[in-house]
Amino acid sequence: MxxxxxxxxxxxxxxxxxxxxxxxxxxxxxxxxxxxxxxxxxxxxxxxxxxxxxxxxxxxxxxxxxxxxxxxxxxxxxxxxxxxxxxxxxxxxxxxxxxxxxxxxxxxxxxxxxxxxxxxxxxxxxxxxxxxxxxxxxxxxxxxxxxxxxxxxxxxxxxxxxxxxxxxxxxxxxxxxxxAGACEHCGRGAGTPGWMTRTSARRWGRSAVGVAVAVPALYALTRWVWVAGIPMGIDESLHEDGMASGDLWAGAWLGTFGLVGGVLTLGLVQRWGEVFPAWMLGLRGRRVPVKLAVVPAAFVAVIVTSGGIGLVKAGLSDGAIRLNWTEWAAIGPALLWPLWGVALAVATYAYYVRRRGQCTACGKDDEPLSPPQAVTTGERP
Structure with missing residues (x-):
């Protein structure tokens, strides 16, 4: 056989x-x-x-x-x-x-x-x-x-x-x-706190990923509903002006960028975020380098948080955030961006904790490594 x-x-x-x-x-x-x-x-x-x-x-x-x-x-x-x-x-x-x-x-x-x-x-x-x-x-x-x-x-x-x-x-x-007397490279000291083990990081990392995916998805949904011609959560005259000038398409593009980022964020808790999937010719079956995921995710987490703080500041420019049923989508989803950035940072750190393995400087590890996994490539011998 x-x-x-x-x-x-x-x-x-x-x-x-x-x-x-x-x-x-x-x-x-x-x-x-x-x-x-x-x-x-x-x-x-x-x-x-x-x-x-x-x-x-x-x-x-x-x-x-x-x-x-x-x-x-x-x-x-x-x-x-x-x-x-x-x-x-x-x-x-x-x-x-x-x-x-x-x-x-x-x-x-x-x-x-x-x-x-x-x-x-x-x-x-x-x-x-x-x-x-x-x-x-x-x-x-x-x-x-x-x-x-x-x-x-x-x-x-x-x-x-x-x-x-x-x-x-x-x-x-x-x-x-x-x-503190810990390792400069990995931060491990005399013992690893329970919440810093791979098992715990997987648990709280999933919760953070859920938030980091939901916020940009909500933002993208509102922007694409607008360009579809539906003034949901926005003043109708403002919607008409945005459609006529094409400005709403810029928001839709930014929402799409955020949505793509949300999909990539899922990789922080999925198998394809650790091992390249079979459809990636030349890379399939190989481990995803930790830095390939952590570095860009950390950068995006920072600029999303700082940008979100600016949006909150703009929303408070009149002394209060004005949200109502007819105009909630204009500013509401963007006010959640600082939460998005923080959640992405937490999810990224959880991914790092799960993937970092044994430290090459101090030799310590969080918990015993699991046996190597076999990944089916679909190739016949």
Missing amino acids: TQLATTTIHARQPAHPSRWPRRLPYLAAAWSLAYGAVALAWTMSGRGFPLGENDPEAAMSLLQGLPADTGAPLFAAVALAGAGVGLLMARVRHVPATGRYAALGFGAATAFAWLLLVPDTRVLALVGYLPMAIAVAPFDAELRDSFADAIDGVILNHAAVLVGGFLWAATTVVFARRT
């Missing part, structure tokens, strides 16, 4: 532990020094600060109206202080509890500010419309010009602070691990 061939999947680990945990504080310090020097130039010259009162399209930015003579020196002070703190984090191995908490508080606050408070919805919009621009722009000069105009000083600044924010988030985590 002919039997289907199977491929045994084994987890692969690098031969030597990475040196990135030791390098991260230096990189965070270097970034802070460079950005601080730029901010100091804004302060000394009185020109160049791209945010706040100098940003004409800051309606959804938390920094709207920030005076340049306040914002520039504030950014310079925070960044230059970060250069010093980063070097201390790189060099210090033993620190008193007070100093440790102070450093951790600075690192966490800095990462939070650079990642979530300074960027706004324009980063998310640019990323969301990028696939459309790549597909259509070669044939549409107006779209090319519009996309080029969107990449201005504000966007470049947002890109820079996102890099710094991720560096500071990773640096703070590494410092917290090291000063």
